[in-house]
Amino acid sequence: MVDFGGWDMPVQYPAGTIKEHLRTRTHAGLFDVSHMGEIDVKGADAIAFVNKLTSNDVGKLVDGQAQYTALTTPKGTVVDDLLVYRLAPDHLLLVVNAGTTDKDWDWIKANHAGEAVELNNVSSEYCQLALQGPDAQKILQALTDVPLSEIKYYHFTHGTVDGVAGIISRTGYTGEDGFEVYAPANQAEQLWNKILDAGETGTPTGVLPCGLAARNTLRLEAGLALYGHEIDETTTLLEANLGWICKLDKGDFIGREALARQKAEGVQRKLVGFEVTERGIARDDQEVLIDEERVGKVTSGSPAPFLKKNIGFAYVPVGYANAGQEIQIDVRGRLVCAQIVKPPFYKRPK
Amino acid sequence: MANVPEDLHYSKDHEWVRVEGGEAIIGITDYAQNSLGDVVYVELPKAGDEFAANESFGSVESVKAVSEVFTPVAGVVAKINEALADEPEVVNSDPYNEGWMIRIKMANPGEVDSLLTAAEYEDFTKAESE
Numbered sequence: 001m002v003d004f005g006g007w008d009m010p011v012q013y014p015a016g017t018i019k020e021h022l023r024t025r026t027h028a029g030l031f032d033v034s035h036m037g038e039i040d041v042k043g044a045d046a047i048a049f050v051n052k053l054t055s056n057d058v059g060k061l062v063d064g065q066a067q068y069t070a071l072t073t074p075k076g077t078v079v080d081d082l083l084v085y086r087l088a089p090d091h092l093l094l095v096v097n098a099g100t101t102d103k104d105w106d107w108i109k110a111n112h113a114g115e116a117v118e119l120n121n122v123s124s125e126y127c128q129l130a131l132q133g134p135d136a137q138k139i140l141q142a143l144t145d146v147p148l149s150e151i152k153y154y155h156f157t158h159g160t161v162d163g164v165a166g167i168i169s170r171t172g173y174t175g176e177d178g179f180e181v182y183a184p185a186n187q188a189e190q191l192w193n194k195i196l197d198a199g200e201t202g203t204p205t206g207v208l209p210c211g212l213a214a215r216n217t218l219r220l221e222a223g224l225a226l227y228g229h230e231i232d233e234t235t236t237l238l239e240a241n242l243g244w245i246c247k248l249d250k251g252d253f254i255g256r257e258a259l260a261r262q263k264a265e266g267v268q269r270k271l272v273g274f275e276v277t278e279r280g281i282a283r284d285d286q287e288v289l290i291d292e293e294r295v296g297k298v299t300s301g302s303p304a305p306f307l308k309k310n311i312g313f314a315y316v317p318v319g320y321a322n323a324g325q326e327i328q329i330d331v332r333g334r335l336v337c338a339q340i341v342k343p344p345f346y347k348r349p350k
Numbered sequence: 351m352a353n354v355p356e357d358l359h360y361s362k363d364h365e366w367v368r369v370e371g372g373e374a375i376i377g378i379t380d381y382a383q384n385s386l387g388d389v390v391y392v393e394l395p396k397a398g399d400e401f402a403a404n405e406s407f408g409s410v411e412s413v414k415a416v417s418e419v420f421t422p423v424a425g426v427v428a429k430i431n432e433a434l435a436d437e438p439e440v441v442n443s444d445p446y447n448e449g450w451m452i453r454i455k456m457a458n459p460g461e462v463d464s465l466l467t468a469a470e471y472e473d474f475t476k477a478e479s480e
Binding site for chain 1: 387388393413414416435
C-alpha cells in the first residue's frame with residue numbers, strides 16, 4: 001500500500017501489474033478510484049461560472065454528457081485536469097484529481113465572484129469504481145437495467161447497479177471501452193465485490209482488480225496525460241498538446257488571453273511521446289539529450305506491458321518535436337537511444 | 351511465506367550467495383522478488399569487473415521501480431547470467447536457480463561467514479515486514 005494524496009492505495013493486487021494491465025486490454029479490469037474528488041456546482045450561473053474557470057466549452061454539453069477539460073491559471077498553465085458532468089442545465093459535477101482536490105476547491109472558491117451558484121465539495125460522499133476493458137459492458141449489464149449499449153462515449157445516465165443508485169458513465173483512463181460508476185461511498189465494498197463476482201474474477205478470463213501501477217501503465221500506453229507529470233502549473237495546455245480543449249473563441253475564461261497569445265506566437269517546447277530503441281527503461285524526471293545537449297526531461301517513463309516496449313512522454317524544444325527524431329535519455333548515467341513517436345502508443349481495435 | 355533455502359547465505363539487502371569452491375553465485379531472494387513485483391529488466395556488469403563488498407553491481411527493474419543490487423562479497427565477476435537479458439521474469443519464477451545474476455571469484459572467501467544464515471534472514475524479513 002502507498003500513500004496517494006492521503007489515501008492508502010494498493011500499487012498492485014496479487015496478480016501483479018503486468019497481468020492486471022493485460023487483462024484490462026483483453027477482458028476487464030476493475031479500479032477503485034474513489035480517491036478522485038467531486039465538486040458540485042448548482043445554480044442559474046453554473047455553466048457560466050464553470051466556463052469562466054475552464055478551457056473547454058461547457059456550453060456545448062447537453063444533459064447526460066461529460067467533457068474533458070482543465071482548470072487554468074491566468075498564464076494558461078494547469079491547476080488541474082478534470083471531467084465536467086452536466087446533470088441539468090443548472091447543475092454540474094466536476095471530477096478532479098485526488099492530490100489536487102483541496103487546491104482545486106480553494107481555487108474555485110477564490111474565483112467565485114458573485115455568480116449565482118452553490119458550491120459543495122462532495123468528495124467524501126462518493127465512491128468511484130472504474131470497470132474497463134472489452135468485457136466491461138457485458139459484466140456491468142448483468143447488474144443493471146440501464147441499457148448500457150445506448151450510453152455513448154463520454155455520456156452518462158442515472159441508474160442503479162446491484163440496486164445501488166448512482167451515475168453510470170461511459171468514460172475511463174485506460175484507452176479501453178468501459179464505465180465509471182459513481183455511488184454513495186458506503187456502498188463501495190458491496191459494488192466492488194458484486195462487479196468482481198459478475199466478472200467471474202478468479203477465472204483465467206475474468207475481471208482482475210487493478211492497482212495504481214496498472215492504472216498508470218494503461219493511461220500511458222493510451223497516451224493520456226497525468227497531472228503532476230505531463231501537466232501542472234508550469235506547463236500550458238498548448239505545450240501539452242491539449243489545444244483541443246482550449247476553446248479560445250467561446251468567450252473569456254481564466255488563461256484565455258495567455259493561451260491566445262501563445263497560440264499566435266507559437267510554443268517554445270512541446271510534449272512528445274517516445275519509444276526506447278535499445279535496451280533500457282526511461283523513468284520519470286530523467287534528462288533528454290539531442291545532439292549531446294540536454295534539452296528536456298521525461299515526464300513519465302515506463303515499460304508498456306501490452307506493447308512490450310519501453311515508452312514515455314518528454315518535453316523537448318519545439319524544433320525537435322517531430323515523429324522520427326532521435327533522442328537520448330540519461331538513464332542513471334547511461335545514454336539510451338529513443339525515437340519520438342506520435343501518441344497514442346496504443347489504440348484499441350474498433 | 352517466502353522461500354528461504356537452508357544452504358545459502360543472505361544479506362540484509364536481500365541478496366543470496368551460494369558458495370561453489372572459491373566462487374560465489376549471487377541473486378536476489380524470493381522475498382525481494384515478491385516485493386519488487388514483475389521484473390522486466392536486469393542490468394548486470396561485465397565479466398572481469400571488480401567489486402568491493404556491498405558495492406552495487408547492477409539493477410533490477412519492475413514495471414514501477416528500479417532497485418540496485420549489491421554484492422555481499424568482494425571479488426571479480428567470473429560470469430553473468432546472460433539469459434536474464436531475454437527472460438528477466440525468471441528472477442520472479444525461480445529466484446534461487448535460473449534467476450541467478452552473477453558469479454564472483456571471491457577476493458576473501460571468509461567474507462561469507464559474516465552473512466546471515468537462512469534462519470537469521472527469515473527473522474530479519476519478518477521484522478522488516480512488521
